[in-house]
Amino acid sequence: MTGALRIDGQELPIEAGDTVLSVAARAGIEIPTLCHDPRLGAAGACRSCLVEVAGEPRLSAACTRKAQEGMVVDTQCERVERHRRNLLALYLADHPAARPLSGSSELFDMADRVGAPRDWGRLESRRDQRVDPNHYVHFDAERCILCARCVRYCDEVEAVNAIALAGRGPETTIATADQRSLLDTSCELCGGCIDTCPTGAMSEKVQLLRGAVEDARLEKVRTTCGYCGVGCQVDLNVDRRAGEGGRVVKVTSPEPGSTVNDGNLCVKGRFAYDFLDHEDRLTTPLVRDAGGVLREVSWDEALDRAAEGLLAVKRRHDAHALGFVSSSRCTMEENYLVQKLARAAFGTNNCHQCAAT
Numbered sequence: 001m002t003g004a005l006r007i008d009g010q011e012l013p014i015e016a017g018d019t020v021l022s023v024a025a026r027a028g029i030e031i032p033t034l035c036h037d038p039r040l041g042a043a044g045a046c047r048s049c050l051v052e053v054a055g056e057p058r059l060s061a062a063c064t065r066k067a068q069e070g071m072v073v074d075t076q077c078e079r080v081e082r083h084r085r086n087l088l089a090l091y092l093a094d095h096p097a098a099r100p101l102s103g104s105s106e107l108f109d110m111a112d113r114v115g116a117p118r119d120w121g122r123l124e125s126r127r128d129q130r131v132d133p134n135h136y137v138h139f140d141a142e143r144c145i146l147c148a149r150c151v152r153y154c155d156e157v158e159a160v161n162a163i164a165l166a167g168r169g170p171e172t173t174i175a176t177a178d179q180r181s182l183l184d185t186s187c188e189l190c191g192g193c194i195d196t197c198p199t200g201a202m203s204e205k206v207q208l209l210r211g212a213v214e215d216a217r218l219e220k221v222r223t224t225c226g227y228c229g230v231g232c233q234v235d236l237n238v239d240r241r242a243g244e245g246g247r248v249v250k251v252t253s254p255e256p257g258s259t260v261n262d263g264n265l266c267v268k269g270r271f272a273y274d275f276l277d278h279e280d281r282l283t284t285p286l287v288r289d290a291g292g293v294l295r296e297v298s299w300d301e302a303l304d305r306a307a308e309g310l311l312a313v314k315r316r317h318d319a320h321a322l323g324f325v326s327s328s329r330c331t332m333e334e335n336y337l338v339q340k341l342a343r344a345a346f347g348t349n350n351c352h353q354c355a356a357t
Contacts, residue, residue, distance in 0.1 A: 003069035008076060014067045021049060021062040024075065031062045031075050032084065032110050034198045035147035038256050039263065040156050046147045048110065050083055051075045059083060081114065088116035094123050096142050100200025102207040102250075104215050107145065107199045127173040134182045136189050136205055136271050141173050143201035150174060150193035150202055157264060162187035174201075191270040195253055195263065204250055206271070213239050213249050222254065225269040229331050229355075232269055233259035248276050310346060319347040328355035 003014045005023065012027050019042065024031050034046035042063040050059035054072035059080065062073075074080065088111040099108050111118075127141035148165060151174065155161050162185040166175035176185050193202045207213070218237040225232040233254050240246040251273050256263035275281055285302035286294040297305075313321055324342040326335045335353055342351040 005067055005069065005071040005073065007073045014069065018067040019063060020051060020060070020065045020067055020071075020073055023067050024062065024073075029075060032114070033063060034106060034110065034145065035149055036063050037149055037153065037196050040149065040152045040196075043148060043152065046145065047087055048084060050080065052077050052080055084110075084114045085116050088114055089118075089120045091145055092116060092118060092122075093120045094125065095145070095199070096140075097122065100140070100143060100203060102203040103194070103200050105198070105200045126170045128167070128171070128175070128179075130173075130175065130179055132181045132183075134187075134189065134205075136191060136267070137182060137187075137194060138203050138205045139174060140201050140203065143199045144174060145199055145201075146172055147198060149196045149198065153192045153196045154187075158188060158190060158192060160186040160188055163193065189267040189271070190265060191267065192264060195265075195270075204271075207250055210249075217241065218249065219246070220252070225265070226329055227266075227268045227272070228328050229335070230261070231331065232261035232265060234265065234269055236273075248273050314346060320350065322346055322348045323350040323352070324348070326351070326353045328353065 002016055004011055005014060005020075006012070007020070007024055007027065007029055010027060010029070012023050014023060021031055021033070021036065021042075031049050031051065033049045035043050036046075036049065042061075044061035044064040047061065049062040051062045051065075052074040053060050053065070054074070062075070088107070091107060092111060095107070099105050110116075125142040127144065129141045130139060132139065146165065151163055151165055154163050162182060163174050163176055165172055167173050176182065176187075182189065191204070194204055197203075215237075217239060219240055220235040221238055222233060222235055225234045235252045235254055236248045237250045237252060238246040239249050242249075251265070251270050253259075253261065253263045253265045253270070284296045285299055287297050287302055287305050289295055310322060322342070324338055324346075326338040330338070338353075339351045342348050
């Protein structure tokens with residue numbers, strides 16, 4: 001502890017490197033933000049987190065203002081609340097009137113909370129609407145408020161700098177070099193820009209093509225991604241109205257800071273979920289009968305058949321004729337069990353893992 005300040009009448013401790021926003025967040029005091037993401041450096045771009053500091057003529061951005069000993073901060077006074085209403089009304093005047101079809105909108109949610117006027121009219125957007133043939137990320141320039149969260153995420157988290165702010169004044173937009181497709185840039189199609197976007201300007205193309213489902217209709221089921229052994233946590237968004245058991249319509253990441261992957265996912269973890277409901281997906285073990293035709297069996301029978309086949313090879317050619325190959329999609333513990341099975345149960349050291357170098 002390096003001191004204390006007062007926010008909305010509460011005496012709160014300060015730690016090294018604290019901002020007004022971080023002190024308030026620890027105490028459960030909500031200061032609205034649009035450009036803030038805990039994984040990113042503070043930008044102070046959206047101006048929605050302005051607060052009043054006693055003795056200062058101007059409002060200060062809570063996300064960039066360093067916390068100081070003895071500071072007295074007000075986050076709910078009439079001046080601050082008037083600013084938020086007017087700011088959100090200005091954002092909405094330069095924004096489509098309806099909520100995005102896919103995903104949520106922090107902008108609309110915040111406007112509802114602060115009671116922002118909706119009768120200020122609407123300006124026609126002058127931002128360039130780029131057509132991009134990539135299969136995953138859609139950009140709606142009219143919904144962008146230039147908070148730059150997507151650009152900063154691409155730089156500070158992914159470190160690929162595939163997108164950037166381009167243009168001047170009201171024509172400023174999110175662009176790629178020479179307006180190329182994301183497929184022709186350093187973009188890894190991780191979808192982090194979709195995850196961090198507060199307005200729905202960045203969204204998932206697959207959902208838009210299939211028909212977006214409102215988030216309120218979806219049930220989130222937390223699980224572990226099965227594409228590699230890292231163990232990233234994902235939220236399967238399930239539409240329970242889509243037949244027996246429901247249907248996964250998208251994959252999202254948990255809140256930053258809540259899981260080992262800190263809200264980040266790769267292209268496979270976020271977008272490659274079609275196999276879950278694919279008509280060719282195998283859901284029951286198959287073995288060949290005497291005529292060579294595959295038939296469905298129980299797991300016990302399938303495991304017995306596999307064990308019989310391996311032991312038959314061992315009897316005919318000894319254990320060195322056997323080889324076991326594990327998968328990078330397994331966890332470290334599962335890979336350990338595979339090598340234990342090879343060495344202890346079948347007596348061979350011919351064991352490999354596909355991700356080994």
